[in-house]
Amino acid sequence: MRRLAPLVLWLVIPVVASAQSSSLDEKAAAEMRELDRMLLEAHEKLDADLAMRTFTSRADAFFIVPGGYLVRGTKAIRKTWEDFFASLDRIHGDIKDISYFREGDGVVAVGTVVYQRKLKGREPEEKVVIWTDYRRKENGKWVYVFRHAHWPVPPSPPRN
Secondary structure (H helix, E strand, O other): OOOOHHHHHHHHHHHHHHHHOOOHHHHHHHHHHHHHHHHHHHHOOHHHHHHHHOEEOOOOOOOOOOOOOEEEEEHHHHHHHHHHOOOEEEEEEEEEEEEEEEEEOOOEEEEEEEEEEEOOOOOOOOEEEEEEEEEEEEEEEEEEEEEEEEOOOOOOOOOO
């Protein structure tokens, strides 16, 4: 056990130091929260244009949607938002937790949002989405470069 302790410290200390040095100042954290708020507003308004204003305009943008498929490029991402919003009567999201980490000239985020939504012709439902994304500043504003969102897989029933 005594031999293991130095190894554990050797592995853990750099991770803790790295996490501390990558934290955001309050101004940057507020800018991240504003970007997230704007995307939630786009959901609330069922507005694909507003959703697209939160994404980079670069052709290499991508989005892994909650159902698990990959959407590449801004035209395809826009179409995904348009189709998704057209399928809804309403949606409202509340972020339950979020963490931001500085990475190079950008920021990585990981969080959980709970959506109250009503698909057309269906009963209202609650959906939990877990996401990660990478954001960077372009032309003076923060935008998503990629986003990966998914519905958590329900736990398997216990084996008998």
